Amino acid sequence: xxxxxxxxxxxxxxxxxxxxxxxxxxxxxxxxxxxxxxxxxxxxxxxxxxxxxxxxxxxxxxxxxxxxxxxxxxxxxxxxxxxxxxxxxxxxxxxxxxxxxxxxxxxxxxxxxxxxxxxxxxxxxxxxxxxxxxxxxxxxxxxxxxxxxxxxxxxxxxxxxxxxxxxxxxxxxxxxxxxxxxxxxxxxxxxxxxxxxxxxxxxxxxxxxxxxxxxxxxxxxxxxxxxxxxxxxxxxxx
Amino acid sequence: xxxxxxxxxxxxxxxxxxxxxxxxxxxxxxxxxxxxxxxxxxxxxxxxxxxxxxxxxxxxxxxxxxxxxxxxxxxxxxxxxxxxxxxxxxxxxxxxxxxxxxxxxxxxxxxxxxxxxxxxxxxxxxxxxxxxxxxxxxxxxxxxxxxxxxxxxxxxxxxxxxxxxxxxxxxxxxxxxxxxxxxxxxxxxxxxxxxxxxxxxxxxxxxxxxxxxxxxxxxxxxxxxxxxxxxxxxxxxxxxxxxxxxxxxxxxxxxxxxxxxxxxxxxxxxxxxxxxxxxxxxxxxxxxxxxxxxxxxxxxxxxxxxxxxxxxxxxxxxxxxxxxxxxxxxxxxxxxxxxxxxxxxxxxxxxxxxxxxxxxxxxxxxxxxxxxxxxxxxxxxxxxxxxxxxxxxxxxxxxxxxxxxxxxxxxxxxxxxxxxxx
Numbered sequence: 001x002x003x004x005x006x007x008x009x010x011x012x013x014x015x016x017x018x019x020x021x022x023x024x025x026x027x028x029x030x031x032x033x034x035x036x037x038x039x040x041x042x043x044x045x046x047x048x049x050x051x052x053x054x055x056x057x058x059x060x061x062x063x064x065x066x067x068x069x070x071x072x073x074x075x076x077x078x079x080x081x082x083x084x085x086x087x088x089x090x091x092x093x094x095x096x097x098x099x100x101x102x103x104x105x106x107x108x109x110x111x112x113x114x115x116x117x118x119x120x121x122x123x124x125x126x127x128x129x130x131x132x133x134x135x136x137x138x139x140x141x142x143x144x145x146x147x148x149x150x151x152x153x154x155x156x157x158x159x160x161x162x163x164x165x166x167x168x169x170x171x172x173x174x175x176x177x178x179x180x181x182x183x184x185x186x187x188x189x190x191x192x193x194x195x196x197x198x199x200x201x202x203x204x205x206x207x208x209x210x211x212x213x214x215x216x217x218x219x220x221x222x223x224x225x226x227x228x229x230x231x232x233x234x235x236x237x238x
Numbered sequence: 239x240x241x242x243x244x245x246x247x248x249x250x251x252x253x254x255x256x257x258x259x260x261x262x263x264x265x266x267x268x269x270x271x272x273x274x275x276x277x278x279x280x281x282x283x284x285x286x287x288x289x290x291x292x293x294x295x296x297x298x299x300x301x302x303x304x305x306x307x308x309x310x311x312x313x314x315x316x317x318x319x320x321x322x323x324x325x326x327x328x329x330x331x332x333x334x335x336x337x338x339x340x341x342x343x344x345x346x347x348x349x350x351x352x353x354x355x356x357x358x359x360x361x362x363x364x365x366x367x368x369x370x371x372x373x374x375x376x377x378x379x380x381x382x383x384x385x386x387x388x389x390x391x392x393x394x395x396x397x398x399x400x401x402x403x404x405x406x407x408x409x410x411x412x413x414x415x416x417x418x419x420x421x422x423x424x425x426x427x428x429x430x431x432x433x434x435x436x437x438x439x440x441x442x443x444x445x446x447x448x449x450x451x452x453x454x455x456x457x458x459x460x461x462x463x464x465x466x467x468x469x470x471x472x473x474x475x476x477x478x479x480x481x482x483x484x485x486x487x488x489x490x491x492x493x494x495x496x497x498x499x500x501x502x503x504x505x506x507x508x509x510x511x512x513x514x515x516x517x518x519x520x521x522x523x524x525x526x527x528x529x530x531x532x533x534x535x536x537x538x539x540x541x542x543x544x545x546x547x548x549x550x551x552x553x554x555x556x557x558x559x560x561x562x563x564x565x566x567x568x569x570x571x572x573x574x575x576x577x578x579x580x581x582x583x584x585x586x587x588x589x590x591x592x593x594x595x596x597x598x599x600x601x602x603x604x605x606x607x608x609x610x611x612x613x614x615x616x617x618x619x620x621x622x623x624x625x626x627x628x629x630x631x632x633x634x635x636x637x638x639x640x641x642x643x644x645x646x647x648x649x650x651x652x653x654x655x656x657x658x659x660x
Contacts, residue, residue: 006563006564007559007563009563010295010559010562010563011295011559013294013295013296013297014291014294014295016297017297018297018298018299019297019298020297020298020299022299
């Protein structure tokens with residue numbers, strides 16, 4: 001009968017749940033820190049974050065980023081710094097979405113959306129320019145005709161950057177290490193962590209208060225208490 | 239039961255009893271068109287059905303875009319493939335390369351001609367069989383056609399001017415030729431049981447329900463052998479090493495593209511449908527009712543066709559199920575199964591069946607005596623064969639397999655002569 005057991009397996013499989021999804025109509029939810037198409041972020045006042053330093057181009061292992069900086073016009077600056085990204089191009093025929101550019105960026109100018117469903121019909125479409133990459137006045141990424149933006153993919157475009165920043169650790173509650181973004185302001189670490197951030201902050205405050213009332217001289221245990229819940233909370237977002 | 243000696247060469251169909259006039263010609267033409275269309279449509283649906291069922295068995299959905307449940311997928315593929323670029327490799331033998339797909343596809347169409355899909359019907363005052371042709375050679379037509387199809391595959395690989403297609407086609411022709419023997423011997427068993435080569439007669443001899451089926455009349459074994467050999471003949475999994483992707487890219491049709499490739503593909507699936515129909519005809523009573531109840535109702539032709547397609551579906555689904563389940567055979571396993579097992583077993587079975595059949599009209603004692611004698615002969619032959627196979631295997635192992643010691647000695651450089659010769 002051993003030979004026939006395989007037939008049983010295939011027969012049973014017919015009645016199991018399908019793993020295939022109807023792709024264009026039904027897009028599976030993506031992880032919060034998914035690496036998709038890039039965006040160039042702007043500050044809350046609309047200024048561009050990119051300072052044209054070319055660190056992203058230097059770190060890119062696929063050599064898909066081309067940046068040229070230019071001095072800001074003193075009367076009408078594009079970015080708060082000395083210079084701004086005058087030319088900014090990403091070739092998506094080469095990009096491997098490793099996010100090293102995001103890590104390298106000193107001003108959190110370049111981050112990634114969760115959109116990766118883009119199919120070009122020619123090479124020039126595949127090379128995104130600064131105008132296409134920069135977020136619109138509402139802080140949302142610009143959408144090209146050949147891209148498929150499923151609901152939610154254009155939100156949290158800087159999720160991974162914030163999660164890997166020191167401020168993404170709940171023990172740094174209330175102390176974000178990142179700048180604000182146009183349309184959103186200074187965001188919390190991650191939606192799933194918001195309550196953990198809040199709880200950690202409350203626990204820290206409570207511990208401090210307790211330490212202050214019971215034994216003012218010995219505040220070491222009080223300082224340790226927020227760190228105690230960190231192993232559990234830190235990994236929650238992964 | 240037997241075929242009349244003075245019957246015309248074009249067949250046993252009562253259509254031709256009163257000579258040939260325009261009505262007869264038109265009926266024949268209509269039958270040709272109907273069978274052609276039926277075969278094309280069923281092939282199209284078979285491709286869809288196979289893809290759908292295999293994906294069901296693999297946790298997938300399968301084609302579901304073209305038409306309801308993706309039923310028009312094969313049609314869409316067919317139209318697409320027409321407009322694809324037709325490539326002929328530089329090193330190809332152009333004429334043969336172009337000819338080969340037709341050599342594969344045309345026999346696939348033709349072999350269905352002998353399959354009865356219903357009982358006799360009355361058309362424009364003429365009685366006729368519901369089958370395209372009922373030639374005196376009957377079921378041999380199928381073997382002839384499948385042998386011609388081997389040429390298509392052989393020549394396709396040969397004419398491609400490329401090594402993988404060549405290897406694939408050598409495998410294919412070797413496989414199809416070897417399994418044709420077992421296939422033919424199982425057919426002989428059916429012919430012995432039914433007493434006729436004509437497919438219409440074979441079906442008629444099984445018309446009284448399951449008890450009458452050749453499946454039982456031949457003792458089940460020929461049916462099993464026929465099913466295995468037919469699967470090998472069709473180059474379907476688990477015998478699809480002709481197209482073993484891991485070894486041979488696409489097999490004999492690697493270099494084919496566009497509609498030429500589609501013809502091979504079409505022929506493959508058409509043969510699957512035809513072979514299922516032939517199994518049903520030979521062993522399961524074709525379009526007759528399994529309970530032998532409804533064989534003379536007014537709409538008998540519709541009931542007959544319904545039974546026929548229900549029986550075919552059983553085999554088509556089984557083919558797909560086998561494909562989804564079994565891994566591919568190794569080439570030596572395939573050849574061993576064909577030559578050392580199926581052919582001897584079916585040959586022995588045919589001999590025993592013949593012994594029983596030849597003494598059919600005598601008393602039981604004679605039947606048992608004849609069958610016993612033949613069984614003894616077959617068993618003796620089987621023992622001799624088994625001994626020969628064992629001896630052959632032992633000799634093969636002795637001459638070919640080196641022990642680790644021997645291998646080390648063979649690989650070591652010769653120590654003495656080297657310095658002197660330089």
